[in-house]
Amino acid sequence: MSATIRINYREALRQGLREALLRDERVFLMGEDVGRYGGSYAVSKGLLEEFGEERIRDAPLSESAFVGAGIGAALNGMRPIVEVMTVNFSLLALDQIMNNAATLRHMSGGQLNVPVVIRMTTGAGRQLAAQHSHSLEGWYAHIPGLRIVTPATLEDARGMLFTALQDPDPVLIFEHASLLNVEGEIAAEPRAVDIDYAAVRREGTDLTLITYGGSLMKAMDAAVKLAEHGVSAEVIDLRTLRPLDDATIVASVVKTHRALIVDEGWRSGGLSAEIMARIVEQAFYELDAPPGRVCGAEVPVPYAKHLEDAAIPQVDGIVAAARDLVK
């Protein structure tokens, strides 16, 4: 067996950044506080010292401006990594992301492509209240022309960035804030990871838990608890929200006949609804129970700890919903 290292999610992200900066000189990192401050979540700490101001660029407080600059750089042959502090702030750059990055290949008849990677923090769980805590990746997954990836494991946190940089079109990476301090063992040597397929993180026979990002750990913990109750849960980590890997989802539902989707995003019109629709469209005759959902409460994410916990999916809620489904 090859050597492993103990590492946390934040450090895995940093290794991914370093790796990309080392391997391709067209790559540079740009965003608010990524340089001198070391990143608002300390992901890029030390990189300014190692790579210099040319490649680790602090940007002014204008998401529209620096995301737009990143798109321009990508159009001109660079491989920019643009960091947006949180998904809520990315809305200020939504015009650049949707009207420019996602559309230029189409509007130029294939003459222009935008190989930009935009990273941002998403999700609740750190008491950052209703302007820093939402899960809007499902919104972005609505937009043709973008690829949406959500690393939920240490291996993906380290490896997805470089794969994303190889994509000739814009890729948005959503890093869940609650994962930053999660620790584990991974191979010491970085490995290439794909950004095309969902992964079965745990095999089971009674129902399929479908989730991604910050909810994956909760679903895995729920699966352990469900096993204590005699329920064998399969856990799918979507990894890429657009394009969705229908085949992996359907293959699992064909096996288990029951599906529970766990999504920190809001229920109405959300990604969970899309996944449910695809299951019903493609595996209706395989279903032994209506597909279920555990979603974020339809409120702005609260600041108070107990309210914030109550507003997003938790292990006990997933276990209860899963047991309901197999009753």
Added chain:
Amino acid sequence: MPSLGADMEDGTFTEWHGAPGQQVARGQVICVVETQKGAIDVEIWQAGTLAKLIAAPGQKIPVGQLMALVATEGEDWKAIAAAAAEPPPRGAPRPERPTSESVPGRAAPAVAPGEAPVAVPATPSRVKISPAARRRAEQLGVDVTTVKPSGMHAAISIADVELAARVAKPPVQPTAAKPPDRQAAMRDAIAAAMSRSKREIPHYYLASGINAERAISWLEKRNEAVPIGERALFAALELKAVALALRETPELNGFYQAGSFRPGAGMHLGVAISLRGGGLVAPALHDVDRMSLADLMVQLKELLRRARSGQLRSSEMSDPTITVTNLGDLGVETVFGVIYPPQVALVGLGRLQMKPWVIDGAIAPGRVLQATLSADHRVSDGMRGARFLVELDRLLQQPEILA
């Protein structure tokens, strides 16, 4: 799929007697359908050209569902077949049902913003079963209406179906798949129809002895005068008499449906025929009152032959307006029958029994027929029922009318 009896819900299609492009005449047998009462030849009531055959062998088809398309005179059967092959055209847009928000002056009902989905009340007539369980039931041959749900929302799950299959099957499978047990199916059909009859129909019963000497003598003389092949049975004479007597009391001839009586379109006598190996059918002889005795005998023989060889026709199964049951051959003196719904009367005929009979103050031996009437009291009363039996007696005393 025609209804071949009031208790029929579906039929299994067996084969077509014809192909697209073939001309068909009214009354022609165009296909065969397997029912609980055996294989039935289905006739068509629309002359024309077969355009498209939709039903496929082995397919179980609910009553009322489309089986074939027929081009009538002047229509191009190929065009009809081609049009049917295309996806159905989208109908004109239906007017939108106004939502509560769009109705002026009415506030939308208060709903918690976007939370739990609204519970949909189950339709009682539909079996609540998951799609996967329904498919599993088909694979295992489990009747989903007999499965008890234990799953979520009281819906039948795969596990429920598999449990039902295990319970239904003996632990050791004796032989490979047996052909469907038609006898059991027929028993079930009779059980359902007769239970419904006794549950719903307030029967009243009348019985009357009829001196049949004169009719029998007349028939014997008639039979002597004709070739053997044209001789008629007394049973045929009885049927003719029943049909003519019904002209006096039309309220015994027809159907009770949806709370009211609908007279029959003719005197279509359902003749109860017991089948070899058990079971019973009562196919119709049509317009018996207008048939000569000779024709009636031919038709009766033909009907018995086809009933016993399983070749009855759809029209015979679907429209008897009254049933006649004759157990005289078996030595039974009197029959009190159970009405076959939705019919409203049944005539029972017993055996001819030599009895002393008083004629003009003197006792004379004579063969006596016990005729009974079971009738639906919702439609007729005893007075009218009695009138029928009196008329039957009168006709049998003037057998020449029955020729």
